Amino acid sequence: MKTTEKKGISRKIFLQQFGALGTGLLFSASLAAAEFLSGKTKDPKRIIVIGAGLSGLAAAWNLREAGHEVTLLEARNRPGGRVSTLREPFSEGLYAEEGAAAFSNSYTTALKFIDRYGFEKIPWTLPEKPVTYHLNGKRLDVASGETVEWPYELTAEEKELGPFGLVQKYIIDTLPQEIRQPENWNREPLVQMDHTSLEAYLRAQGASEGAIQLIRNTQWFAAVPGGTSGLSMAISDFGLFMGDAPFILKGGNDLLPREMSKEMNDVIRYETPVRAIEDLGKEVRVTSETGSSFTAEKVIVTLPLKVLQKINFSPALSDPKTTAIEEMRVLDLARVFLELEKPVWRKENLSGLTFTDLPIGQLNAYENMNDVQGPALLESSLAGEAAKNINGKSKEEVEQMFISHIEKIHPGTKEHHTKTIIKNWSTDPYALGGPSWPAPGSVTTHLEHLQSSHGNIHFAGEHTSILRSTMEGALRSGIRAAREIGVS
Numbered sequence: 001m002k003t004t005e006k007k008g009i010s011r012k013i014f015l016q017q018f019g020a021l022g023t024g025l026l027f028s029a030s031l032a033a034a035e036f037l038s039g040k041t042k043d044p045k046r047i048i049v050i051g052a053g054l055s056g057l058a059a060a061w062n063l064r065e066a067g068h069e070v071t072l073l074e075a076r077n078r079p080g081g082r083v084s085t086l087r088e089p090f091s092e093g094l095y096a097e098e099g100a101a102a103f104s105n106s107y108t109t110a111l112k113f114i115d116r117y118g119f120e121k122i123p124w125t126l127p128e129k130p131v132t133y134h135l136n137g138k139r140l141d142v143a144s145g146e147t148v149e150w151p152y153e154l155t156a157e158e159k160e161l162g163p164f165g166l167v168q169k170y171i172i173d174t175l176p177q178e179i180r181q182p183e184n185w186n187r188e189p190l191v192q193m194d195h196t197s198l199e200a201y202l203r204a205q206g207a208s209e210g211a212i213q214l215i216r217n218t219q220w221f222a223a224v225p226g227g228t229s230g231l232s233m234a235i236s237d238f239g240l241f242m243g244d245a246p247f248i249l250k251g252g253n254d255l256l257p258r259e260m261s262k263e264m265n266d267v268i269r270y271e272t273p274v275r276a277i278e279d280l281g282k283e284v285r286v287t288s289e290t291g292s293s294f295t296a297e298k299v300i301v302t303l304p305l306k307v308l309q310k311i312n313f314s315p316a317l318s319d320p321k322t323t324a325i326e327e328m329r330v331l332d333l334a335r336v337f338l339e340l341e342k343p344v345w346r347k348e349n350l351s352g353l354t355f356t357d358l359p360i361g362q363l364n365a366y367e368n369m370n371d372v373q374g375p376a377l378l379e380s381s382l383a384g385e386a387a388k389n390i391n392g393k394s395k396e397e398v399e400q401m402f403i404s405h406i407e408k409i410h411p412g413t414k415e416h417h418t419k420t421i422i423k424n425w426s427t428d429p430y431a432l433g434g435p436s437w438p439a440p441g442s443v444t445t446h447l448e449h450l451q452s453s454h455g456n457i458h459f460a461g462e463h464t465s466i467l468r469s470t471m472e473g474a475l476r477s478g479i480r481a482a483r484e485i486g487v488s
C-alpha cells in the first residue's frame with residue numbers, strides 16, 4: 001500500500017510547533033509506564049470487561065496475562081472505540097483518523113504495547129509550506145518565522161508572538177513545576193488551577209482579550225476556554241503531551257487496538273451492547289440489549305461517560321458517583337473529510353493546513369506521498385460549538401456549507417471535490433460525545449468518584465484518568481482497574 005503524507009491534525013501540529021520551539025523538554029512529565037499486574041494468580045476469577053476501547057483492552061489483556069478468565073463485551077463490530085482509522089471509502093493510499101490523532105513519546109504505557117507489536121512510528125512533522133489563517137474575515141498565508149498583522153487588538157509584544165508564542169508566554173512559561181507530577185492533582189497548587197478556567201488563567205497571566213480570542217481560534221485545546229479546567233488543560237495538553245515528540249502509527253493508529261484484540265480474539269464478543277449490570281453479591285450479572293446475559297465474579301466497566309448514564313445499575317450507584325457521571329462534561333468533537341481529485345492548495349504553494357474562526361473549524365491536509373498530484377484529503381476538526389453546529393444537519397447541508405467556505409480559501413475545492421465523510425462523535429451511539437472535558441472544579445469534585453468501585457464493579461476509561469482525553473490515560477485507567485482486582 002502507498003503511504004499517506006499527513007500534514008495537520010490540530011493536536012499534532014500544536015505539539016510539533018512547541019517541539020520546534022524547544023519547549024518540549026521544559027515540561028517533560030517523564031511519567032513511568034503504568035505498573036502492570038505481575039505474576040500469575042493462584043485464584044483465577046471470572047471477569048467481564050465491558051468495552052473494547054484502549055482502556056478495556058488494557059484491563060482485559062493484563063488480567064488474562066495474570067491468569068484470570070476474562071470475557072470482553074463490545075457493542076461495535078470492531079475494537080478500538082474512539083481510536084478509529086478510516087481507509088474506506090478513500091482512494092488507495094489515503095487514510096485518516098476519525099478519532100485519536102497522535103501519540104507522544106511520553107506515552108510510556110502506550111509505548112510498551114507499541115514496542116511489543118513492533119509498530120513503525122512516523123514522527124509528526126510541521127509543513128514547510130505556509131499555513132493559512134482565516135480569522136475575522138481576513139485571510140493570511142503565513143510562512144514559518146514571518147511576522148503577521150493578526151486581525152485582533154493585541155499589544156505590540158503579542159503581535160510579535162503570534163498564536164504559538166502567546167501560548168508559550170501565557171501558559172507554558174507560567175505553569176507550576178508541580179504539573180510534572182499529575183498524580184499530585186489533589187494537592188496545591190494544582191487544586192487551585194482546577195478551580196480556574198483556562199480563560200481566567202490566561203487573563204490572570206496578562207493576556208489581552210484579543211490574545212485570548214486568537215488562542216481560542218487557533219488552538220484546539222482552547223475551544224471552550226471558559227468551560228475548561230485549567231488543571232486538566234495543563235496536565236493533559238501540556239504536562240504529558242509536551243513531554244516529547246508526537247508521532248502516528250504507520251498504517252493507522254487503529255493498528256494498536258486491533259493487535260491487542262487479536263491476542264484476545266477468543267474472548268471478545270462483538271455486537272453485544274450492554275444495558276444492565278446487577279451485582280448479586282456472589283456474582284455480577286451483565287445483560288445486553290439483545291437479552292443475552294453473562295455472569296462473573298468481577299466486572300470492569302469502561303463505557304464513555306454519556307453511555308454510562310444510560311446503564312441500569314443494581315444496586316444503584318452512590319449519589320456522588322451518579323452526580324460525577326452526570327456532571328463531568330464531554331467535549332463535542334466531529335470531523336469532516338473532503339476527498340479532492342488533487343491537492344488544490346498546491347497551486348498557491350500552500351501546505352493546506354488552515355486555521356479558521358468559520359464554522360468549518362481547522363483544516364488539515366493529507367497528501368499521498370507516492371502520488372503528490374493525485375487524490376488528497378482535507379480534514380476538518382470541529383470542537384465545542386462548531387461541532388454542535390452540525391448536529392441535526394443532513395450530509396448534503398454540511399457538505400454544501402463546507403465547500404462554500406473552503407472554496408473561498410482554497411479555490412478549486414468545489415470543482416475537484418469527489419467524496420464527503422462526516423464523523424460526529426456526539427451522535428455515535430457508543431460514544432455520545434468526544435472525550436471527557438472537566439469544567440473548572442470538576443477534577444477535584446468528581447475524579448475520585450469516577451474512579452471508585454461499586455461492590456464488585458470497577459470502572460476505567462479515559463474519563464477516570466487525570467490524563468483525560470488521551471490514549472495514554474485510557475490505557476493507564478485499564479491497568480489501574482486490573483490492579484484493583486489484583487492477583488491474590
Ligand SMILES: Cc1cc2nc3c(=O)[nH]c(=O)nc-3n(C[C@H](O)[C@H](O)[C@H](O)COP(=O)(O)OP(=O)(O)OC[C@H]3O[C@@H](n4cnc5c(N)ncnc54)[C@H](O)[C@@H]3O)c2cc1C
Binds near residue numbers: 050056074083302434
Ligand atoms: C476526535 C478525537 C480526537 C482525539 N485525539 C486524540 C489524540 O490526538 N491523542 C490522544 O491521545 N487521544 C485523543 N483522543 C482521545 C482518545 O481517543 C480517548 O481518550 C481514548 O481512545 C478513550 O479510550 P476508552 O477506552 O476510554 O474509551 P473508548 O475508546 O470510547 O472505548 C469504550 C468502548 O465501549 C464500547 N461501548 C460503548 N457502549 C457500549 C455498550 N453499551 N456495551 C458494550 N460496549 C460499549 C465502545 O464501542 C468502545 O469500544 C481523541 C478522541 C477523539 C474523539
